[in-house]
Amino acid sequence: MVMVLLMMMPISTAQDQVEIPSWELGWETNMDGTHELELSGDDDILDMVEFFVENQRMSELNLRISITWDESEDIPIDLDYDESITVAASENVTFEIEFSDVSGYSFERSPDESMTLLILAEEISFDQPVSSQEIDAEMTVPAVYDLEIDHTSMDEVLYAGSSIEYGLAITNNGNGKDVIKMPAASIKSCPSLSIEGLEAIKDTEIDNSTTKDFAIRIVASESHPERMCEVTISIKSAGNGQISSSMFEIQVNSNEVKQDDNNGANSGEGTTNTDGEITEANTLSFLTTFELFSTIIFALMVRYRK
DSSP, X not given: OHHHHHHHHHHHHHHHHHSOOOEEEEESSOOSSEEEOOBOTTSOEEEEEEEEEEEOSSSOEEEEEEEEEOOXXXXXXXXXXXXXXXXXXXXXXXXXXXEEEOSOHHHHSOTTSOEEEEEEEEEEETTEEEEEEEEEEEEEOOOOOOEEEEEEOOOOOEETTOEEEEEEEEEEOSSSOEEEEEEEXXXXXXXXXXXXXXXXXXXXXXXTXXXXXXXXXXXXXXXXXXXXXXXXEEEEETTTXXXXXXXXXXXXXXXXXXXXXXXXXXXXXXXXXXXXXXXXXXXXXXXXXXXXXXXXXXXXXXXXXX
16 A cells, blocks of 8 residues: 555646646736726827736746737727737736827717727737637716806897896807806906806806807996907816806997988988989979960960961
């Protein structure tokens, strides 16, 4: 029995020697849940995550790395990484993946739609894959906000003591819903001018890639002088706190100009009537002269016959 055990021991040791130690691929960056890609200062995607390879063998490990998006549509986010890596024996090495995009794709994709990133590591021996491991992670584009305000005018004429309606168009260029905050008006050079209707804009929700139209009222006081006024309307995005504004100029005419226009119109009507009367008088004068001339000729003819 002892001999049998002694004979088995070398065999067991030999098996341990030929057993190949493993290697491991994993995330160095915490990828629990969904990773939200970061933006640069210019609202372009610029981010970096890390993965590790642990080589538990007594010899170096050569791997071929492939990283792809597991999506049917084309995602224009560039991936920069080492396609071939070497890990020395008994080493744990960290590698980077850089994400970049300057096409504005983050504005086009909803932050609620995740993207799956796949990393495939293949062990290469004599240019042939002999083993492989794969990891993945869920990622999203960040929420981006961009409210834009513009004015729409119909060339309205504003007089002192009256008001006109003016149009505003607010567009959400972001990739999610946004809410209008703090609508305000700034008026330059015209302290007697006021803006009404901004409260109706406050707290209005706008879906992404849509435009909403609003109307404000511009009021000029009775004593407002004739002057060109500069008006600036601004709003604040609830998403990122940025302020967008639109400036336009509007001419305020005095009441004297309006009265002069009315008087001019009335004067024009009187002139027309006067011209008519003059024309009629000239016609009557012409007829009277003709009758007198005819009478003289008639008298001469009678006298000649006698």
